[in-house]
Amino acid sequence: MTTQAKTTTVRFVTGRGHFAPGLRLRVPAHRASSATLAGAYPFLAAQALDTGVYVGTDALTGALFCFDPWTHYASGLLTNPNVLLAGVIGQGKSALAKSLAVRSIATGRRVYVPGDPKGEWAVVAEAVGGVVVRLGPGLTTRLNPLDAGTGDAAARHGLRLHLLAALAETTLRRDVRAVEHGALDAALTLAEATLDPTIPDVVDALIHPDERAAVADGTSARVRAEDGRDLAHGLRRLVRGDLAGMFDGPSTQVLDASAPMVVLDLSALGSDDDALTLAMTCASAWLEGALRAPGGGQRWIIYDEAWRVLRSVPLIRRMQAQWKLSRAYGIANLLVLHRLSDLDAVGNAGSQARMIAEGLLADCSTRVIYRQESDQLAATAAALGLGQTERDLLPALPRGTGLWKLANRSWVVHHRMHPEELTVFDTDAAMRDDARQQPLR
Incomplete structure (x- = not known):
């Protein structure tokens, strides 16, 4: 698309704060593409989000970018507080999720991680004075999933x-x-x-x-x-069976509702997806008792490695109920995926299970998409309602940079972290030579 600059009238402000007619400037016509002129036309950039938790900087304007689902819901920018975070491995998704969690704690929020299959969140919880509940064969912790909390x-x-x-x-x-x-x-x-x-x-x-x-x-x-x-x-x-000793008696762990973060570390279960699903189902029920308690405050519920969770139809049904009640509970759910084709593990297109999983995505007003492979672009764009420009941007996003889409607005954001945060959040340190580390910034 090309456009041509036109002659314009400039109005000056008088000393009393009123506009007065100015001189007509005659500038030679200049023809250029809209992509070139966009740099001189600031209204093409989305309005800055400068309220909430600091995330990083707008890649297009350099302005601060902040996010808080409760603040933006109250302002009418969002229709619900739930968030989807997707991107290929190694692009900084987990670092962003942990950053949002820890920085939100500083504003008075609390964080629950109802299943940590890789054990990456334990160090984060310990760093903020939270609670880590470790479950697995041979461990002493036991949770009674039939602890139903308050209510008649x-x-x-x-x-x-x-x-x-x-x-x-x-x-x-x-x-x-x-x-x-x-x-x-x-x-x-x-x-x-x-x-x-x-x-x-x-x-x-x-x-x-x-x-x-x-x-x-x-x-x-x-x-x-x-x-x-x-x-x-x-x-x-x-x-x-193989889960004996974890959920077969009274709870040995009492949930501290005042703890800034509670993480259920399931890394001892290994790669057994069935055991992980059962454990997360039991553990999520245990946590829901705290969610329903009055006065619990506003809380993040973070489902990391959610591609493993979505394989269980009974579990995503429970998640669907939690999604629907997010506003009543005062919670914001964060679902972390690698790619949208992870939904294929749930069921065929049109199946009830697939429709439930797609409903979870639809009930996420905020979508944060990190780099996607070229063969995933069509499915991602269709599932998340991305425009052509947004779709074309995804395979070119550098590490630590994501497309944030809130309602009908979008931003490209560089996630910024303090060096001390990197030591806690960065899960790729073991994959790099110390002399060549290139941390997220």
Whole structure:
């Protein structure tokens, strides 16, 4: 596109603060592309975001770029506080997520990381005086996922029932059938006769149902036990299987709601995706008790390495409910992916699971995209509503620079970090020769 500069009238300001007619300047016509003239036409740049937590500098204007989902939601810039962060490995996504978390703590926010599969967030939590809960075979920490927090008995029962169904669906790799759901409900009701029910209590109630309750429901204890037989075997994995000792008794860790950061370190589980999914499902339920507590304040919930989480349909269903209630809870969810094709692991296009996962992306008003490979551009642009210019920019983004898209506005931002932050946030130090380190700036 080309354009031509025109003759213009300049108006000067008088000493009293009023405009007065000025001289007509006659400048020779000049024809150039809009890309060239953009440098002389400042209104082509998006308005500076200078409220919130400091992130870095605008690559186009050099202005400060700040971000805070609660502030921008209150101003009407965002329709929800949730954030998507995507980019290929090694471009600085994790450093940005950790930077946002730590700098937000300085403004009074708190941070929860409901699953850290690589153990990278523990050092961050320790640096800010937070709490690290380490879960894994042979470790002493145990969480009771049936700790349902506050609320009346009916509400706690419903939350526990949804959790148990999600765990069963994960271990059985199928949906819970209607008769199984009835057996699970009855077993949980029996287990809740104790003050603090646990998963072993529910498994025992599935194997040995209450006869009187079964008859009241128009069945028998024998039939009900048969209905819940597969559920008992599925949940048994958390009692006597590879996850034994982590979620099969009263909690040994009390969540400190005043802690600036709480990280659930799951690195001891290794690369077992099933174990990680079950652990994150249990741990997220434990954390949700704190989220529902009144007066908890505004909190980040950060899902790093989310491509592993999205493989579990029951877990993304739980995440969907949390996304929808983000404003009611006062939380901002941060979902960190490598690329949008990670959704292919959820299900085929048009499937219910895929639609739920895509709904999570749609419910993220803020999209931060770091460099993407050329073969990912079409899918990324379609999923995130990027324009042609934004799409063409993605494969050329340098390390530590991202395209920030909020509503209908976009910025290209250089993430800036202090050298002391680098020692805590930079996860690539082991891959570089110390003499040649090129940290993110």
